[in-house]
Amino acid sequence: MPISTFALILGAFYLMAGVLGFSPAFVTAPQTADPSLAVESHYGYLFGLFPVNLVHNIVHALTGVAGLLAWRNLFPQREYAQFIAGFYGLLTVLAFIPGADTMMGLVPIFRHDIWLHAVSAALGAYYGWFYPMGRGQMGARRAEAA
Numbered sequence: 001m002p003i004s005t006f007a008l009i010l011g012a013f014y015l016m017a018g019v020l021g022f023s024p025a026f027v028t029a030p031q032t033a034d035p036s037l038a039v040e041s042h043y044g045y046l047f048g049l050f051p052v053n054l055v056h057n058i059v060h061a062l063t064g065v066a067g068l069l070a071w072r073n074l075f076p077q078r079e080y081a082q083f084i085a086g087f088y089g090l091l092t093v094l095a096f097i098p099g100a101d102t103m104m105g106l107v108p109i110f111r112h113d114i115w116l117h118a119v120s121a122a123l124g125a126y127y128g129w130f131y132p133m134g135r136g137q138m139g140a141r142r143a144e145a146a
Contacts, residue, residue, distance in 0.1 A: 003077040004070075006127045010084065010120065011067020018061025021052040038105035050116065051108035059107065063087075081131075084124030088117040 020026040027044040030051070037043055041054040052060075063084070070080035091109050094100040095117070101110040109117065 003081060003127050003131060004073075006123065007067045007070035007077050007080055010123070011064045011069075011071055013064070014060045014067060015064025017046060017050070017052075018057045018059070018064055021046050021057035021060060027052065035102050035108070035110075036105070037102055037108060039107075043108070049112045051111055051113055053108060056107045056109075078128055078131075080128075081124045081126075082128035085121050085128050086124075087121075088124065089121035092118045092121055 022042060027042065027046055028048045029044050034051070037053055039053050039055050042057060043053040044051075046052045066075060066080060066083075069075040070077045092114060094103070095109045095114045102108050
């Protein structure tokens with residue numbers, strides 16, 4: 001799968017997650033044992049699994065828009081993948097630190113978000129640093145430069 005397809009799929013996925021996170025039809029209420037947040041607006045579980053709130057939804061939507069811009073070659077695709085690896089890798093690590101799993105009360109990044117962020121980071125690392133540039137991509141870049 002080319003890097004452009006990675007950017008399209010991940011971008012569409014995160015944009016959809018960000019938009020659906022604002023819809024009460026897709027978000028269940030937080031449980032009483034869940035940590036309290038400073039930003040309680042739209043706090044709940046997307047599809048009953050992924051903790052979200054207003055800030056989380058905005059971050060997901062922006063990540064998605066950036067992916068779609070990368071897919072359309074309006075933003076460098078490899079750099080998008082590297083950003084995904086670094087940003088979501090950091091969120092994965094923070095999720096294991098007490099207190100940081102809510103980003104000091106701003107964004108819930110616990111439970112199922114951990115594996116989602118870890119998979120996103122791993123895919124971003126692969127496409128950002130290890131995916132080989134094929135002749136077709138190099139040729140396309142040379143044609144654009146001409």
